[in-house]
Amino acid sequence: MGTALVYHEDMTATRLLWDDPECEIECPERLTAALDGLRQRGLQQRCLCLTACEASEEELGMVHSPEYVALVRRTQTLDKEELQALSKQFDAVYFHPNTFHCARLAVGAALQLVDAVLTGAVHNGLALVRPPGHHSQKEAANGFCVFNNVAIAAKHAKQKYGLQRILIVDWDIHHGQGIQYIFDDDPSVLYFSWHRYEHGRFWPFLQESDAHAVGQGQGQGFTVNLPWNQFDPELVLVSAGFDSAIGDPEGRMRATPECFAHLTQLMQVLAGGRICAVLEGGYHLESLAQSVCMMVQTLLGDPTPPLLGLMVPCQSALESIQSVQTAQAPHWTSLQQNVAPVLGPSTRFPEGRSLPLLAENPTYEAAEAALSPLQGELCLRPTPPICTAVALAVPGAALALPPGVLLQEESALREETEAWARLHKSLFQDESLVALGKILCLLGGILDGQVRNGIAVTAALATAATVEVIIQRCLSHGAQRLLCVALGQLDRPLDLADDGVLWLNIRGKEAAVESMFHISTPLPQTTGGFLSCILGLVLPLAYGFQPDVVLMALGPAHGLQNAQAALLASVLRGPAGGRILAVVEEESILQLARTLAQVLLGEAPPSLGPFLMASPEEIRALRLLKAQLEPRWKLLQAAAPPPGSCSPIA
Ligand code: Q9C
Ligand code: ZN
Numbered sequence: 001m002g003t004a005l006v007y008h009e010d011m012t013a014t015r016l017l018w019d020d021p022e023c024e025i026e027c028p029e030r031l032t033a034a035l036d037g038l039r040q041r042g043l044q045q046r047c048l049c050l051t052a053c054e055a056s057e058e059e060l061g062m063v064h065s066p067e068y069v070a071l072v073r074r075t076q077t078l079d080k081e082e083l084q085a086l087s088k089q090f091d092a093v094y095f096h097p098n099t100f101h102c103a104r105l106a107v108g109a110a111l112q113l114v115d116a117v118l119t120g121a122v123h124n125g126l127a128l129v130r131p132p133g134h135h136s137q138k139e140a141a142n143g144f145c146v147f148n149n150v151a152i153a154a155k156h157a158k159q160k161y162g163l164q165r166i167l168i169v170d171w172d173i174h175h176g177q178g179i180q181y182i183f184d185d186d187p188s189v190l191y192f193s194w195h196r197y198e199h200g201r202f203w204p205f206l207q208e209s210d211a212h213a214v215g216q217g218q219g220q221g222f223t224v225n226l227p228w229n230q231f232d233p234e235l236v237l238v239s240a241g242f243d244s245a246i247g248d249p250e251g252r253m254r255a256t257p258e259c260f261a262h263l264t265q266l267m268q269v270l271a272g273g274r275i276c277a278v279l280e281g282g283y284h285l286e287s288l289a290q291s292v293c294m295m296v297q298t299l300l301g302d303p304t305p306p307l308l309g310l311m312v313p314c315q316s317a318l319e320s321i322q323s324v325q326t327a328q329a330p331h332w333t334s335l336q337q338n339v340a341p342v343l344g345p346s347t348r349f350p351e352g353r354s355l356p357l358l359a360e361n362p363t364y365e366a367a368e369a370a371l372s373p374l375q376g377e378l379c380l381r382p383t384p385p386i387c388t389a390v391a392l393a394v395p396g397a398a399l400a401l402p403p404g405v406l407l408q409e410e411s412a413l414r415e416e417t418e419a420w421a422r423l424h425k426s427l428f429q430d431e432s433l434v435a436l437g438k439i440l441c442l443l444g445g446i447l448d449g450q451v452r453n454g455i456a457v458t459a460a461l462a463t464a465a466t467v468e469v470i471i472q473r474c475l476s477h478g479a480q481r482l483l484c485v486a487l488g489q490l491d492r493p494l495d496l497a498d499d500g501v502l503w504l505n506i507r508g509k510e511a512a513v514e515s516m517f518h519i520s521t522p523l524p525q526t527t528g529g530f531l532s533c534i535l536g537l538v539l540p541l542a543y544g545f546q547p548d549v550v551l552m553a554l555g556p557a558h559g560l561q562n563a564q565a566a567l568l569a570s571v572l573r574g575p576a577g578g579r580i581l582a583v584v585e586e587e588s589i590l591q592l593a594r595t596l597a598q599v600l601l602g603e604a605p606p607s608l609g610p611f612l613m614a615s616p617e618e619i620r621a622l623r624l625l626k627a628q629l630e631p632r633w634k635l636l637q638a639a640a641p642p643p644g645s646c647s648p649i650a
Pocket of ligand 2 (some may be wrong): 172173174241243280281282
């Protein structure tokens with residue numbers, strides 16, 4: 001099981017035949033640049049490469065009218081003047097004698113990818129295609145798009161595999177109005193798009209790209225910008241446009257290539273990891289190539305490189321999120337109990353005010369400058385030879401571990417282990433001393449870059465002392481920032497310097513902020529409360545802190561179900577580039593160690609089970625923490641509201 005890459009070089013055979021500054025950016029080099037990037041970094045070689053076949057006219061007919069398909073078919077025999085005249089009938093479109101062939105290959109590639117994922121041949125994949133698809137409509141080409149590749153793929157997944165819930169995430173910088181129209185009244189396809197809007201002044205200049213568009217009829221609530229885990233989809237299709245990336249002449253935004261690794265990783269916890277991504281826009285060749293590589297690398301299971309920069313959300317982004325929540329609240333019970341405080345009138349931008357976005361954005365030269373050092377860094381960060389290692393206190397228990405994990409047999413030097421143990425004299429003896437030696441060796445592997453992540457199983461009652469040793473060892477080994485997410489009865493070690501360690505304890509007691517680096521919150525008892533806690537508190541704190549290493553410690557009476565522990569471990573892989581050590585007590589919970597090993601190897605976490613709304617006390621606790629922590633941890637301002645019921649209000 002791996003990652004599919006679907007492509008056909010014939011898709012480079014369509015191009016603009018006349019002068020048109022608007023359309024010239026949609027060029028064949030987009031595909032060759034992306035592919036060269038993948039090849040140079042050895043990523044293509046790690047994928048299952050599939051050659052695209054043309055979609056049939058019947059397949060096109062799932063979305064497009066026979067008249068429109070016939071019209072595109074006829075372009076094969078038109079001359080240049082006729083092609084140009086026809087192109088003018090649409091907005092931002094050009095036709096070429098090869099357009100029909102390429103557009104059918106693009107659809108065919110998307111369908112093959114869905115087949116590969118849904119038959120279980122691969123976990124996930126990317127279709128590198130052109131022309132793109134998300135602006136295309138039943139009877140119209142639009143915005144370089146001829147057939148709607150992703151929409152046809154969604155129809156195919158419903159018809160051929162009987163899927164009932166498909167999530168489409170569209171991260172192209174333009175609104176995919178084509179997909180929105182096609183599924184406007186269809187509640188089985190949730191269309192999520194983020195896009196540049198500028199209060200309607202950004203192409204395609206549509207009112208219906210705004211937050212108030214929520215779908216029609218039965219489909220109300222299914223055209224949305226929505227936090228990512230509520231709908232519980234069976235398949236995730238990504239309209240993967242990279243024109244939101246830095247340097248893009250269309251989008252003029254500044255998402256770094258790394259952002260796409262993190263976006264991809266967030267999607268990976270959904271739908272059992274079944275992700276089909278299909279290329280849409282992206283017109284700065286180097287930025288496109290790097291962003292595609294970031295996505296494919298993450299699909300392949302590699303850790304995400306750290307996100308650099310100031311972790312502060314901008315005011316206008318917060319306002320956009322707020323207005324989406326307001327528009328969606330009538331359709332999703334979850335959004336009615338909103339953790340986020342409503343923005344005061346003084347902070348709101350008046351509707352329609354144009355923001356100085358263009359002036360602030362980088363020129364191409366600036367983008368090149370920002371991209372090239374990143375390149376260097378990418379090459380300098382080698383993949384650790386070992387992905388996941390497990391240190392067990394009792395060796396026999398290894399049988400239950402998934403294949404692919406390294407069993408940590410080696411121990412740290414005896415003197416070293418004893419020196420650490422002396423700090424906690426009464427707690428490490430015999431068996432627990434042996435376990436400590438292995439854990440120290442495993443931790444050393446993580447800190448030296450030999451091992452990506454690990455699980456440490458401690459002997460009975462030794463968890464707290466082990467956590468103390470791990471923290472001290474990390475700090476003495478040059479870790480600048482260590483995030484500790486501690487569950488159950490574990491106290492923050494005394495005499496820790498602030499700043500270096502962010503201690504977040506999720507335990508039975510009430511919410512409390514001892515300091516900006518010492519926080520505790522109760523473990524929610526509902527799925528909704530748990531998701532709110534993870535998405536609305538843990539994740540913003542983790543990304544805001546930018547740790548080098550994450551320690552997830554399950555102490556006595558942690559009360560976490562295996563699926564909850566798996567989701568937590570899965571999201572905590574993001575902020576520290578996958579450097580995470582999970583500490584669990586005793587082999588008695590070996591099933592837990594097994595589940596954790598699976599997610600640390602890159603598998604999707606299991607389902608959390610039936611959905612229960614967060615309780616009022618859980619919401620109150622989160623609100624309280626948010627209010628107290630926001631001055632220091634600004635990402636909390638953008639925190640998702642607590643997720644609610646799995647289906648919208650009828
Ligand atoms: N210069 C895709 O990204 N041009 N289509 C807008 C502003 C059309 C974008 C005019 C952009 C179409 C798939
Ligand atoms: Zn676009």
